[in-house]
Amino acid sequence: VKSGNIPRTAGVQMADGVRKAARRLEEIVDTMFDVSMLDTRTLDLHYTDISLYEVINQALEKWMKPIEDRNLIFTVKGTLLDLPTIRADGRRLKQVFSNLIQNAIKYTPDGGQIQVTGTLLQRDHKDGGPIVAIEISDSGIGIGHEDIDRVFEKFYRVGNVMLHSSGETKFKGAGPGLGLTIARGIVEAHGGKIWAESPGTDDSACPGSTFHIHLPVDATAVN
Secondary structure: OOOOOOOHHHHHHHHHHHHHHHHHHHHHHHHHHHHHHHHOOOOOOOOEEEOHHHHHHHHHHOOHHHHHHOOOEEEEEEOHHHOOOEEEOHHHHHHHHHHHHHHHHHOOOOOOEEEEEEEEEOOOOOOOOOEEEEEEEEOOOEOOOOOOOOOOOOOOOOOOHHHOEOOOOOOOEOOOOOHHHHHHHHHHHOOOEEEEEOOOEOOOOOOOEEEEEEEEOEHHHOO
């Protein structure tokens, strides 16, 4: 290689880095736009009959490589496959589950577990109809009692941000702190509820956390 020229492999790496940075910037801009629409209640939902099992699988596809790279065990339990179709916006719910899966990846150490369960609850919702309950649990570091209600706030990050790593899926990876905010906004726009539970936080014992999502079978009936 002549002096002053960039080796081909280095050039490819630089171009790849630029593409990744541009893609990440575009995602952040889209995220901010979504938050703005949720704040102004201008988020449009396009209702169709969807399978939550398929939506969650679609959301999972994006994160399969980091799950494999970090040796995480992802399992689906309960009657998720047998849940009835629901009337909802599949694209937006895919966004919800993608954000929740990413969150579980970031706060679960390598070799840990992430589990999704789904059940049909016949108890009354706002419209007196049934709801589907989805739980996403992990064997991660958990959430402190003082943070459990704040994790859905805009730009909020658990723990000391100076100790966070960079990257979308690295352990304790930093991000803009909007994923859970958007998840809550989309779920509530469907007339549903979302909340988190955890025994507390411990980097060594890893007590884990569980995110609960309740969605009406027919979101159009409650909006």
